Amino acid sequence: MAEPFTFVVDADGVLRLAPRRSEHVVCAGGEAVLSAGEMSFREEPGQWTVEEVSNQSTGYCPDVSSWPAVAKALDRIGIARPSGFTHEVVFRGCRSCRELNIVREEDFICVFCGEDLPRRWNVTERDR
Ligand SMILES: [Zn+2]
Structure with missing residues (x-):
């Protein structure tokens, strides 16, 4: 399998790819892009296909x-794709200590301070 790329879908719905290690922003929040994560491709006769795609973006x-938004951006440029993220990452900001958590196995507890994490995605609210 090829090295994955980081991607963003920008505010205009355009897919932008970059080499994986090019991302250094630290959780800027989701508002500037429609989606982001990592994506790898495989080539089939006459057709590029997304092999794996995740919303794993610490940026x-x-x-x-x-x-x-990802599905639409890929469809627009004619790349075959799975029906959803092949790997999903659940990001939540803790309302108590304000740390960013990655929720595993539906365990909505802050690993830093033990408070309950919100069920709804709230990363853009984190610093307000
Ligand atoms: Zn916390």
Whole structure:
């Protein structure tokens, strides 16, 4: 499998790819982009296909619900794709200590301070 790329879907719905290690923003929030994450491709005869795609982006921490923007951006440029993220990352900001958490196995507890994490994605609210 090829090295994955980082991607963003910008505010105009355009897919932008970059080499994986080019991302250094720290959770800027999801507002500037429609989605972001990592993506790898495989080539089939006459057709590029997304092999794996995730919303794993420590730059933007997008919600898993951003998938439709990714699907639309890929459809627009004719790249075959799966029906959803092949790997989903659940980002939540803690309202108590304000740390960013990656929720695993539906365990909505802050790993830093033990407070409950909100069920709804809230990364853009984190610093307000
Ligand atoms: Zn906390």
